[in-house]
Amino acid sequence: MRAAATVEAPRRARIDLRDPAWLLAPVLAFFAFFYVVPLADLLHLSVAGDAGLSYYARVFEVPLYRESLVRTFGIAAAVAALCALFGYPTALLIHRARGTWKLVLTAAVVLPYFISVLIRTYSWMVLLGRNGPINKLLLSLGVVDAPLPLIFNRASVLISIGAVLLPLMVLTVGGSLARIDPLVQRAATASGAGPLAVFWRVLFPKTLPGLLAGLLLVFISALGFFITPSLLGGPADQMFAMHITQQADFLASGGFLQSLAAVLLAVTLLVVAVAARFLGLEFIWGGQRAGRPLRDAAPGRLAPWRRAVLGRAADFVGWPLLRALGAVPAWLGALVSGALAAVAFLALLLPIAIAALISFSDSAYMRFPPPAYSLRWYEKFLADPAWMASLGTSVAVGLLAAALSVVLGTAAAFGLVRSSLRGKSAWMTFLVSPLIVPGVVLGLSLYSLFLRADLAGSIFGLAAAHAVGGIPLVLVIVAASLQAVDTRQEQAAAVHGASPLRVFRFVTLPAIRPGVLAASFFAFLHSFDDLVLSMFLSGARMTTLPLRLWGNVNYKLDPVPAVVATFEVGLIVAGLFLARSAWAARQPH
Structure with a gap:
């Protein structure tokens, strides 16, 4: 044996x-x-020595850092909302395109995504500058009498970060759209539903997980930004990550620098943990959550009451709203969606085109249009x-x-x-x-x-x-x-x-x-x-x-x-x- x-x-x-x-x-x-x-060493250094947890207390007690953290949340949320507003129609446009046109639109989204964030920020500096193309266009049209302050403010930060992260939203929502059976949409149309009703009743519910995943990915990515706000923001637009880079050269900051990083990491992981509660951790890499949705896994005693409320809401609000949407002309919805997608593609490609033209400039500094080419x-x-x-x-x-x-x-x-x-x-x-x-x-x-x-x-x-x-x-x-x-x-x-x-x-x-x-x-x-x-x-x-x-x-x-x-x-x-x-x-x- x-x-x-x-x-x-x-x-x-x-x-x-x-x-x-x-x-x-x-x-x-x-x-x-x-x-x-x-990462474990960073967490250890943040509490090592006699300071203990006092560094963390300092992060939340000092107004500079506390307000910066709140500001970072606000900027990240605003960027996520902007990306959803312009990214969803863009993904829908690509999904409905066919042949070479679909390939071109996809490339127009993918190409900017892999260009350096620093280079794209530089392009926005040119585009939004006092002597940039936007101000010159407004002056030539007589819309304004003097150049507008389009740079070094919150708007320029939101626009530039949103343009950088927009492809992430488009690709995530596009993945959800690609998994929808086209027969479902055809069946809804054959049943007499209008285009907007089909969108609200069929497309939107099925792509909602992808939209939420895109919102979370954009939000999480925006939390760690510091390049774009450093170059395009003003004093009131400092984000939390900027404090880490600004103090990284000072060894005297000791464990306090690690505590700043640990707070940023903890905030990011907290957002991920909350998101995982509803979407599963698969949203990070674009996977699908296995099994039934969480809300159906354990109905509990409130489930019948909840279903009754939702049923009444559908009777008194939902169906009349769907009928109203069905009465809206299809061309109006297509026009709004197409306009939003056009703005998105413009934000993605125009900075690249401007940078390409400036590269052939004969001027000694950034100037558009170039006075001469060389x-x-x-x-x-x-x-x-x-x-x-x-x-x-x-x-x-x-x-x-x-x-x-x-x-x-x-x-x-x-x-x-x-x-x-x-x-x-x-x-x-x-x-x-x-x-x-x-x-x-x-x-x-x-x-x-x-x-x-x-x-x-x-x-x-x-x-x-x-x-x-x-x-x-x-x-x-x-x-x-x-x-x-x-x-x-x-x-x-x-x-x-x-x-x-x-x-x-x-x-x-x-x-x-x-x-x-x-x-x-x-x-x-x-x-x-x-x-x-x-x-x-x-x-x-x-x-x-x-x-x-x-x-x-x-x-x-x-x-x-x-x-x-x-x-x-x-x-x-x-x-x-x-x-x-x-x-x-x-x-x-």
Whole structure:
């Protein structure tokens, strides 16, 4: 019996090793060192020493920080509302488009989303400036007699942050629209319902989870903004994350700086926890909540009363409202929806077009329209050793970060999708959680670790930090690609004697190659455009391209950032084209 048990133990070990769940081990080890330990260290430093919890008390007692936190909530909520107002009609327009037109509209949303936040903010500085195109248009039309103060105020902050995060809302709502069975809408129309009634009764209820997820993602993302309010806001528009970056250079701030970051992290996680109560944590990565909605899971004693109230409300309010909506002409609803979508596309694309034109300006500073056109700023950018060194550094860091993200993220995706691991949703939530952690919090938490490990100012250290945010992108994209692969092909190869490695190499990998290529490209862009982590971790020895752009936008305001913006747009267009070509090549003809 003992011999049999001895023989059986290695056999069980071999069977366990064949379960792809072990592929999660590398990414979990990576996250433990570069994500979990730094955040735990940040929380420890915020309460270490004799100060205890006094730093937290100071955050809420000092009016500067307390008011800034409240202001941040207000700005984030306003931005989320703006994105919902303009993003929903935009997603609806894309959903109803067909053929090439749908592809063009989708690209118009996706393209700005992957352009650096700093570059898009720079474009808004040009657009809203005293001598910008909007003021010049209003003056030429005689609407105003003097340029309007469109910059350094709350409106410019809301508009610019809203334009940056608008694609997030459009893509999230678009995912909900894509999952609706078109037969449901046709049945409602055939029953005599008008277009607005169909929207209110069919489309809106089915897309409400996606809309709420978009609102929450935009709100959470806006909580950690500091680049846009720093450049476009006034003294009364300071957001909470700005205090962390402003004090990061002062070591004397000690644990108080960590307490500021901990408060921002706690607020973000609190919002996520409340959202998860109704939507599930799947809203973070665009997944669907399994099982019945929460409100139907446990009706309780109040459910009959609630149903009765809702039924009466439908009889006395709902149905008359639906009949009134049915009487509204369809062209009026289409006109309003189309106008909102047109404004959204204008906000997404106009700053990019303005920046492209300024890049060819002959003027010594930002000026629109350019007095003359030339290539002087392209020549300056390409001939300046400092700019070229920064570009080379960003490319090197981006390539290494993309490699780390793809290797670890693909392995994790395979371990989650193909294994029998329990609690996959919880593991997925943990692995994509860096997407909701504000960049200033992650950067500050890594700063102490990098100092102790002598990683500050190193290419590998910065690439590893960027990979913390790149891995979730790769994981989501590759996991979706894996779920679309027919597992019977993998099983057939395994039955014929192929090892798991050969099955992956010759069957699975070719099937998911378009997703891996797209994930690699997005992971590279995530690193290439990063400014926040670079500010904390680059040190004095290394200057990335976003860091040099940050200094230029703050102190020079010449057209060189417009040159970089034009180069980046070309890079993204080429990357999207290659990704689409690779995907099309895999589709059956």
